[in-house]
Amino acid sequence: MAIAFSKYHGLGNDFVLIDNRHSAEPILTPEQAEKWCDRNFGIGADGVIFLINADNREHRMRIYNSDGSEPEMCGNGIRCLGKFMQDLGIPTIDGKYPIHTGAGLIVPQMDADGQVTVDMGKPFLTAAEIPTTLGESDQKVVNLPLEVGGKTWNVTTVSMGNPHCMIFVDDADSIPLAEIGVLFEHHPVFPNRTNTEFVEVVNRGYVKMRVWERGAGATLACGTGACATVVAGVLNDLCDRTCTVNLPGGDLKITWSAESDHILMTGPAKLVFTGSVVNEL
Numbered sequence: 001m002a003i004a005f006s007k008y009h010g011l012g013n014d015f016v017l018i019d020n021r022h023s024a025e026p027i028l029t030p031e032q033a034e035k036w037c038d039r040n041f042g043i044g045a046d047g048v049i050f051l052i053n054a055d056n057r058e059h060r061m062r063i064y065n066s067d068g069s070e071p072e073m074c075g076n077g078i079r080c081l082g083k084f085m086q087d088l089g090i091p092t093i094d095g096k097y098p099i100h101t102g103a104g105l106i107v108p109q110m111d112a113d114g115q116v117t118v119d120m121g122k123p124f125l126t127a128a129e130i131p132t133t134l135g136e137s138d139q140k141v142v143n144l145p146l147e148v149g150g151k152t153w154n155v156t157t158v159s160m161g162n163p164h165c166m167i168f169v170d171d172a173d174s175i176p177l178a179e180i181g182v183l184f185e186h187h188p189v190f191p192n193r194t195n196t197e198f199v200e201v202v203n204r205g206y207v208k209m210r211v212w213e214r215g216a217g218a219t220l221a222c223g224t225g226a227c228a229t230v231v232a233g234v235l236n237d238l239c240d241r242t243c244t245v246n247l248p249g250g251d252l253k254i255t256w257s258a259e260s261d262h263i264l265m266t267g268p269a270k271l272v273f274t275g276s277v278v279n280e281l
């Protein structure tokens, strides 16, 4: 059976999107998704995203990372999903696509200039809400020491539904991401593994971030990671609540509202190509 797909990216964080509205469960198994993401033997992507239709009105996002694991949320992915829904001709509700995710209801809005602004909801800040054994469960993990790879790093953890561990550094480009990222990802204090962000503050409104993603490795951008980075920057009094996050794939604009506690993320989402997989990969 041929399976149609569309390939999108958000700042180079790339995804295979599947219109899965005919079924309540993803049409691919995690193992198949891993094969589809393979950059040599498959289509190549950081993840596979499924548009699922709960009861003909409510849309849901499911996603597999390139290693087949299932995260709760994906910021760049949900911008791509909004664009995919627009390209499929699905009507918006006042320009918005409310989408259920593992992190709750997340709402991309299709902007007139082609960008997508997403209401990412509220961050989760205590250790109990973030899969970490760092600190007491009702305590925020802000600037706490953690030993990784023979070195002590000061870490701040924030959950956007999925877990993030931020480290503020003087020079983000000098971090050996592949070497150290994997050690953070699998550190025993993170029983659900973690995404890890190394952040260099250029000024209070502009930071440079390099990411090692849980289940995908080094990627060109991470939307939830950019949101978590600004929250961590505010908690450490290093950033303003509106801040541009520079990633290898480009910039994301993030605002963490003091009034609503919600985070808004603005960035691009682009269609790359469409195709169909005819045979089992």
Ligand SMILES: N[C@@H](CCC[C@H](N)C(=O)O)C(=O)O
Residues within 6 Å of the ligand: 013, 065, 070, 071, 072, 073, 074, 075, 076, 077, 162, 163, 195, 213, 214, 215, 216, 219, 221, 222, 223, 224, 225
């Ligand atoms: N790239 C994504 C995050 C994807 C999920 C992540 N790898 C996880 O396992 O939590 C983003 O843009 O947010």
